[in-house]
Amino acid sequence: MTTTHDSHASPPPPGNPPGNPPGNPPGPEVLVVGPAQGDHERGGPPGGGPRGGHAAGGRGARRAARLWRGRAGDTPWVRPAFLGLLLITAVLYSYDLTASGYANSFYSAAVQAGSQSWKAFFFGSSDAANSITVDKPPAALWPMALSVRLFGLGSWQILLPEVLMGVGTVAVVYAAVRRRFTPAAGLIAGAVLAVTPVAALMFRFNNPDALLALLMTVAVYCVLRALEGARTTWLVWAGVAIGFAFLTKTLQAFLILPPLALVYAVCAPTRLRRRLGQLALAGLAIVGAGGWWVAIVELWPASSRPYIGGSQNNSFLELTFGYNGLGRINGDEVGSVGGGGGGGGRWGSSGIGRMFDASTGGQISWLLPAALLLLVAGLVVTWRAGRTDTARSAFLVWGGSLLMTAAIFSFMAGIFHEYYTVALAPYIAALVGMGVTVLWEERHTFAASAALALTVAVTAVWSFTLLGRTPDYLPWLRWAVLIGGLAAAAGLLLSGRAGRPGPRLSLVGAAPALVAALAGPVAYSLTTVNEGHAGSIVTAGPAAARGGAGMRAGGPGGGDGGRMPPGQQGQGQQGQAPGQGQQGQGQQGGPGGGTAQPPNGFPGQGGPAQRQGMGPGGAGGGAREGGGGGGGMGGLLNGATVNSEAEAKLRQNAGDYTWAAAAIGSQNAAGYQLATGEPVMAIGGFNGSDPSPTLAQFKEYVAEGKIHYFVAGGQGGGQGGQGGGQGGGPGGNTSSAITSWIEATFTEVTVGGTTLYDLTAEK
8 A cells, every 4th residue: 555645754863853943853744634634744843832933921822822723733623622622521521420429449548548647648558547558559549649638538539630630641642643643633542532431430430540541641652752753851751651650550550561662672763772772761760760669668667657458478569579460460369359260260251352252342342443453554554664654653552552451451360350441442542543544544545445444344343243232222323333334334435446535525424434433432431421330340331231240150240349429329230140130229238238328528419329230249239259248238349338326436536546446358447437537447458368467466456445446247358258368368367367356355236237346345
């Protein structure tokens, strides 16, 4: 395939062309679409304003005009369209944001702790008294904790930073794609990202994946900037972004390192020795940006810092390379509630089809086939270009990141949740934006129009298939997508045979294709933002599409884990695991089924609260491993909802104690901590399987009068929620030993249906 435009030619050698501001890299060739389609201009970097002299007093006016107008060479619609895309994304992601309440209580409790204690902020502690950390590094908690410090504890204060991360990710994808290709390419890429269902879910949820996706996208952008002129500074900034991504979700940040490093080593426009030296500097930047916190934690005396949650030896390095590292690949996750086993364990069947299966396909794969086809097409179009061609490098960087990440997700045998796939969304979006516009530029040739037609047809058929998995969900839509998509594909194919069509005719033919491609993900995204999501496992789209997600065979299911906004009632749906088919309604209650009471000042009550829990067991759909605690206790995946009597009891004289209470498992403890605003010790960490505290340590805390109450029940990796060590780590036995000692030593008291033990009063 040949090109009639020079938009895929390599940029000139390093050096400033005439008129380019000193110190800036040479601007790439930019195809300007619109009335002057096909004309090119040599421009400076994005954001550069009109060149020439202006009065110094008009700087403010010029900046405002440049914000709205954009680049001097852009057609007038470009910048308003970009700002409109960001505005629509912000509205979409922030719509009815408080419906999710505290979302994942596990992280919300840590955010609350970080807003109360700088030590808890630094370490990512689950409580302000610093008993144990979450099972991730703390970078994702920091923006939320700062927001809560500034504006108080509440749903929107916790989740608004996630929305801003989503808007920022869309902006970075647009900037990266638009810089080398066209404004239309950037807008398509940004729009595809914004309406990807799993993105619409995770950019309004408080798991670490939102910040991770933003930082990985920034890293790719920086590498692409570095490739333009072998700029060391940009490559170092890419390393900084990856380093902070490591502090967000450990080794997942390194998944895209191989393709990024390889593409730069081969394609950067400088001699090989300098390329390797630049990569070494970027590696040092990764170590510096991600290693400073690790070094402090490892060197800090263990006796004066919180226990590292998720580890069995109180070591962040063990957590990184074990439970959060190689354990995710081979399924050997010490302390976990169950591994994969490769062929079809509790985390679903691994293999090449995982990204397209019943539980994951509707989250991320709507345009995944299109992205793969367009990746091939983009490489074919740029195949004859020189080694340093930036268009081909862009396809290699985005495509390599997609293939590497998708391959790891597909074949990992350990813990896998469908929402992890938000990491793929920016890569898919960029490939679609770049590939569509590259082929569109060549649409007068039959090969390009055929490739476009095939992409549209495959996308329509796959969307028809995905929508068919939920036959009761907008049944008319799947047929409209199929018919409209195939008709648009036929039109594109015919246009290639008819020669070069006019601009208006081309746009009329392209509109149905774009609508057909995005209709399915838009519908799923609108359904996603119209509901609240809570718990540890959340999925996008209609409830009927969530079957099979999460753990199988009696473990946590594919639903949202179950914690609804405080004060709400919801429907629990059982029976998505094999052999179960019951449906039932239950109140997302506190212990003993007590009515949920919102914490003081909690905003957003009364929002949509019906959550569909796809896992077996548990009030309100909360999944239970090994039977779960009774009476609506907090579980492995959802925080406890606390009745007013228990809340008042725990608040009583809470200031006289280091911890108002202790409970098995972080989610269980989180519910009581968020309700009372007081530190609650999470015995055993998230799974209840961490050996923290030991029985001896717990007895010492009790003897010193540091813990007032013990909340019975809960879910922490043990049978019946008593911490029996399901995860295989020593901490499960510790949880059981602590529970047995308390039951034998102290008198139980029932308060509003909740069983408490007063640890200051022995039998």
